[in-house]
Amino acid sequence: MHTSIKFDKLRGLPDDQQIKMLAGAIGWEFSKVPLALAMSPMAGVDPARVKGVSGAGRAPSFDAIKAHMKAFLGQKYATSDDTPYLNDVSNQMEQWFHTNMPEMDMAFALLFDFLDLRNSTHDHFDILDTNAGLTWTQRRPGQAANIRRNISEAKASVSYLEWSDGLGLLDAWLQFQQYWNIDEAVMEFMTTFYDKMASLHYGLFTALGAGVDQAFATDDVQTANNAAAAIIRAVKEKGYAVGDNPTFYALCAVEQVGRLERMLTAQRGSAIVDQGTVSQPLAHRIGGIIGTTHVSASDTGWYLVLPGRKIKRGVWKDLTTETDRNIYVSATDIVGVGQYNAAIGDTDQVKRCKFS
Incomplete structure (x- = not known):
């Protein structure tokens, strides 16, 4: 992975100007991931990371995402004056999406409803569990409706978590134009931040106990059908209005992606079904397979996973940096801070399908 910082423009500038320009360019690099995620639910997710996508759950193509990015950036950065130390903003985003995004594990965004709390005065968000006891009974002409006013409501509060780390850029790297060191350090700084974010979000699923286990039944296809049916029945009375054919996502270890891709081919009329290789066709819609380390x-x-609903994530502050001169080691220190958190408010939306 590499940055798109134009190091050649730093040559010949006074030292203080080099630091100022470099700090601005680094800030732009760090803003690319949240910008991509802000464009659409899929824009910040590399489709190559969501395997076996089929049917109505198909992810948008690279071309569609690129067009969306250019339109979005054309509004946000209409002229080069908006970013005085950069140019060709949309082209940079397109290049970055092709070169860097495939290596970033951001597909967890598909599993969570997103709450934008960047300008919020609240240090937490709530996941509500509301039940008004509505039963919809038949009534005769002129009969009064039953008004439900006894609403039971519980909630789980999710407070922000703050994450921070620091990086020192040595004067010698600029003095001797060792820009490769800066490039590698900046990319490590950013990718480790988002890897920590991914770890927190995926960890919510892997930490679930045996209560979400779905017993293996004959083969992976029948196990998936049983799990989907169990989720639909479990949430049916909770006001989710999922119907009988919601879109699910499959989450697994990278070693198991191929196994689940095979499962997704078991559609009605496919060879794997007609030849009796599996016990039954896949009866529910799986939007894609997310493989992660x-x-x-x-x-x-x-x-x-039945995505969204009570599975929520919030961001209070994107990766933000401050710089300070450290004369004792002849370096410029960069401190990064980010604030986010997530929670699974209803474990009935998740089933761990056993392999055997």
Whole structure:
């Protein structure tokens, strides 16, 4: 992975100007991921990381995402004056998406409803569990409706978590134009921040206990059908209005992606079904398979997830940096801070499908 910082423009500038320009360019690099995620639910997710996508759950193509990015950036950065130390903003985003985004594990965004709390005065968000006891009874002409006023409501509060780390850029790197060191250090700074974010979000699923386990039944296809049916029935009375054919996502270790891709081919009329290789066709819609190293290779199953609803994530502050001159080591220190958190408010939206 590499930055798109134009190091050649730093040459010949006074030292203080080099630091100022470099700090601005680094800030722009760090803003690319949240910008991509802000464009659409899929814009910040590399489709190559969501395997086996089929049917109505298909992710948008690279071309569609690029067009969306250019339109979004054309509004946000209409002229080069908006970013005086950069140019060709949309082209940079397109290049970055092709070169860097495929290596970033951001597909967890598909599993969570997003709450934008960047300008909020609240240090937490709530996941509500509201039940008004509505039953919709038949009535005769002129009969009064039953008004439900006894509403039971519980909530889980999710407070922000703050994450921070620091990086020192040595004067010697600029003095001797060792820009490769700056490039590698900046990318490590950013990618480790988002890897920590991914670890937290995926960890919510892998930390679930045996209560979400779905017993293996004949093969992976029948197990998936049973798990999807169990989720639909479990949330049916909770006001989710999922119907009988919602879109699920499959979450698994990277070692198991191929196994689940095979499962997704078991559509009605496919060879794998007609030849009797599986016991039944896949009866529910799975939007894609998210393979990640944040699920252990030794995990005894994969996770079928009904996304959104009570599964929520919030961001209070994107990766933000401050710089300070450190004369004792002849370096410029960069301190990064980010604030976010997430929670699974209803474990009935998740089933761990056992492999055997």
